[in-house]
Amino acid sequence: MIAGLAVDVLLAAGSLGLALGVIRARRVFTAIALFIAHGLLLALAWVRLDALDVALTEAAIGAGLSGVLLLAARHRLARGGSERTTEAPGRVATIFIGLGCACITVALGYAVLALPKPAPGLAAEVAANLAATELGNPVTGVLMVFRGLDTLLEAAVLVLAVIGVWSLAPDATWRGTPGAPWPAVTDGPRALLARLLPPIGIVVAVHILWVGADAPGGKFQAAAILAAMGLLVWFAGLVRVPPTASWPLRATIAAGPALFMAIGLAGLAVEGAFLAYPEGLVKPTILIVEFVLAASVAAALALLVMGAPSRDAPP
Amino acid sequence: MSATLFGLLGAALVGIGLFGMLVGTQPLMRIVCFNLLGSGVFLVFGAVARRGGGAGFAADPVPQAVILTGLVVAFAATTLAVALVLRLAGNEDEDRH
């Protein structure tokens, strides 16, 4: 109990210190590095909050992919030279903004303390209905069955984000390969990692996907790991990404949400409600959707990190 | 106990992230601060989830699932913002040449 509290306090203090470091940092690079460290501490905080599914996702997406995305962006901006900056607010304005933000924090903190006890929630409802989902992991049950619509829409949002990012490319290069090209490295640490890790990563991702039905894990975590492996190989210049015009690439991104929606519509035809799964086949159906969705989400996440096709020279 | 502590941490992160987003001058810096703000929001949600444990679950799975969805959506938002910033910088290069 005491040990747990000590860990919590250390985590919270560390995370708070890093967050303050982020906004005090003079260089963007420092801020990003501190932010990544902050994300890793948060992943531990999620473990302490008994949210292992979220912890995995936070580590993989919140710290990992976001960190890579931001570092790569800073790298490209540093080479390009000019990042547009907006005017800083004056001293008085800054003080007022600071006071305003402090007020929001205090009000929010008070609200958190004033939440009703015992806490209302849906844990009992989930427990009572989990058997019908044929799944052991309640979070996966919520994501795929009770709130399947949110998951479906979110997968569609990722497709939309890829379209949005690609649409930001200049006309001259938009049909090229996503992101700035990286030179191939044949030896050195980057090549070592790029050759050694992906097989392990893929095994881990498939494992996490597979156990996700009954234990912490699932498609988002698996997809994030797969995306990270893809990015590693890409940064080492070992693979060429197909151009944005490539049909197989586009079909890969769209397949997961399209299949999910098709199954949802089949549920409408057979069972009379969108996203109603066929009785007795709930778990197999969900597993099929999760596998295809994981592949699509992984592709979308990796492409989102790579960014719009650009003609930047290699670093 | 953990729930309250991390809920309060979330409240602090919201304030810090918001401040950084409002006073920041470099777009990339503001995007980092947006992510701090987002992590604070998710922590508050996580505290709510932890408090709602019961019926054999250590925490309420519904808000946990909602947080997962939210994390992925927030990441997609970050990538869009970064892509815009990069495009803006690239455009300036073109103007200069």
Next chain:
Amino acid sequence: MSLLADAFTILAILAGIGFFAAGTAGLLRFPDTASRLHALTKADHLGLGLVVIGLLPQAGSLANTLRLLAVWALVLVASAAAGPMLATLTRRAEPET
């Protein structure tokens, strides 16, 4: 038997923590980046190794044993890759001190 195993675990982990402490001290006190990196990678991974060895008797199952070993191996690979990268970057940034 289990008492012996527990004693081994405690000793090994304490030794591991000792190496972590030494590594951290080195990171803070050594004068230049290369020696700091040296302190970090060498001591930390010896430390982690001892912690992992200490935990092995507590693993309970073959799967957990393999997981622990995998953690160690992956961290070794990561630092083996990250160390030289950082070294290269510093050599570029602070030439021949």
Next chain:
Amino acid sequence: MPPLAATGSGLLPMLAVVLPVLAMVVALPLGARGAERMTIALLLPGFLLALGTAIAVQSSGAPAIHLLGHWSPPLGLAFRADGLAAAMLLAAAIVIAAVALFARGGFGVRSGAPETRTAFAFWPLLLALWGGINLAVVANDLFTLYVALELLTFAAMPLVCLEGKRETIEAALRYLMFALLGSVLYLLGVALIYGSAGTLDITLLSGRLGLEAPVIVAAALMTAGLLAKTALLPLHLWLPSAHAGAPAAASAVLSALVVKGSFVILVRLWFGVLAATPSLPAMQILAGLGAAAILLGSAAALAQPRLKLLVAYSTVAQIGYLFLMFPLVAGMPDSETAAKAWTGGSVQAISHAFAKAAMFLAVGLMAARVGHDRIADLAGTARHMPVPLLTFGLAGLTLMGVPPSGGFAAKWLLLSAAIEAGQWWWALVVLGGGLLTGGYVYRVLSVSLTSSGALAPPAPQPPGTPDAIALGLAVLSVALGFVPLASFGLVQVGRMGLAP
């Protein structure tokens, strides 16, 4: 409130959400040409689904409800199309159809021609926007509404800078920052509401929340977030540059629909989720901001040198009218006056959608043919482009609230509700806003009607389909005023905060 029960007609709004989203996903591998054809093919079914929903809701006098996967709230998610939702579905289907047909000129792909970047992006973005707005009006779960908000933002932001000009990219970045801040604040409020009540379903929440600290903080955060997305003054700073910089077809949907999505969610928040929370002071603040938006936005529009910016500032002002309904509905709940104000706000949202879409399309046509949009140099446009100018004028009538137009019906309802509620000051704002609107519309018309001008006449073009489409929308916005008031009863069906 009793839990929701599914109705047979619930399929219609559900399909109205799912089909555009599915089409957006499939559009990616199909490419621009396939996406364009699919969008066009979906226009009629989409319209019929919306019409069917409206008819079902009107005839049964109850909302159309679909329970996803047969799971009922609080565990599951429900779609609930009440009268307001049905009316918004219909308006969205019409505006999207008009814009899609209009955009075939600019973003259409001939068979065999290579896929251009703008066409590749435009069609899926339009579909996503359609799905997003439909979701925002029918979803009955606070977190699903968050996803709807993000769907709208992610679709709208790339539309702003579709042409790739530097100032439009800057506008898009500013818009994205406002929008992201808005949705994250909204989400924070959602977390506190779940912590207070243990459910996210609006129907279940209504009546459950009192005046506790977490609820008050949540309401403030969610309102601030939604106002940033709706661009109510003083959070409107992103709107003019974003809406004026986008291509005409995109501006039309942005101004007509996207800002209405977050507005409808705000209505659901205050009259659904917080139905049992005393809220009149907050409502007066909202309406006060709305009044400021009407007056300052119209004045700013009057001062704009460029036509597109004028139309964008006019949106800032017209959004203000929507917020006048809040204190009027909350002030005398369950009264005839509240019903009047509610109808007034809804009709304002819909007639502005038609009028503003028409106006942006017309202005886009004029700017494309003249080569610029400087108001001072528009002399002679009346002779060369009579149809777009007529469109602008008709849409202007609705914005001013001149009888008999949809805008008149809306403003008249708001005005008389304000007087009945004893809050006569809002009536003055409505009148003043109308005068200022008249001012900026007249300014454009008077210059354009001058026949002598330095304007080198563009190659005379016969009025084609695009002109007719824009005109059709403007006519529709006026024709709403001829609809007998009784049939606006649709928007009263299933109104939140009323006795069931």
